[in-house]
Amino acid sequence: MNLPDLRKTEDDALQLELSLSAVASAIADPSRVSILCALMDGRAWTATELSSVANIAASTASAHLSRLLNSGLITCLSQGRHRYYRLAGSDVAHLLETLMGISMKSVKSPVPKTPVHLRVARTCYDHLAGKIAVGMYEFMLNEGWLEPEGNALTAAGKLHFDNFGAILNPHTRRKSSCACLDWSERRFHLGGDSGAALLAAFERKGWLVRTPGYREVTFTEDGKRALLRIFQIDLR
Known part of the structure; x- marks a missing residue:
């Protein structure tokens, strides 16, 4: 040397x-x-x-x-x-x-004070948020529907979105997908055009209903079955 x-x-x-x-x-x-x-x-x-x-x-x-x-x-x-x-x-x-x-022993984390019904499912502008949305996002990452940083759908993700009728905007000027920090769960849910398409599809198919005047959403029985079938989330 x-x-x-x-x-x-x-x-x-x-x-x-x-x-x-x-x-x-x-x-x-x-x-x-x-x-x-x-x-x-x-x-x-x-x-x-x-x-x-x-x-x-x-x-x-x-x-x-x-x-x-x-x-x-x-x-x-x-x-x-x-x-x-x-x-x-x-x-x-x-x-x-x-x-x-x-x-060391693990230190107990602070407990969020967000009302339980809002922690479960709500809207965040034009996409889903809350515990269910976070679970959906984690599933999509683990199954390879999203790029590792959540910045875009993969080819597989686009195919799955198409299969359950989530219509993407090919001319959108916003981010196609993004990891949006969930303020109650403190983990990420899906934002961007993909997140908006997901919420629109769930609403159009009657899989969820909005509470008028509030951000809370409730999943119907059909929606619960769809969550289990598509995202392996069991609300039954």
Whole structure:
């Protein structure tokens, strides 16, 4: 190995050591550990909710969240006027799970205060939201109906949509699909043109009915059968 290569190897090793030290330092605080453990459920939470979990002041939580953001352990999502925080990825969750298995017990996550009937199913602008919509989105991801980041339907997804009458707009100027953060479940549901087509199809077929003047929707018996047949979601 020549001198330039040796120096590059040493620089890479030093960078790795510094990066590892930064991650370890970010985790080495009880309040930040509490925040990270709360985020292990895969949901996204506000700074206020996480400050409650960690039993610290909101201003203190903000500083801890900045530290975790800078270390790459968490990400921040903006939804309207709210900011939500979640783990940066499954690799971070696997790291924390390993550490928790050695030395920690999971910290209880805050319980959402959204009314139960709205948590189950509601509209989010022109697409479905709530627990059922989140389950549908996870099913579509797992079955390969959606691209890994949820930005578009795959060929298989388009075929399935066509089979149950969800009509996509070929000339839409909006995103064809997008992962929309669900404010009650704190996981993603399907937005974009695909999400709108899905809701329109369910309504057109009589699989759900809207509550006039409200965002709540109720699945009919035909809709419950369709959810089970298409998305393997059992509401019966």
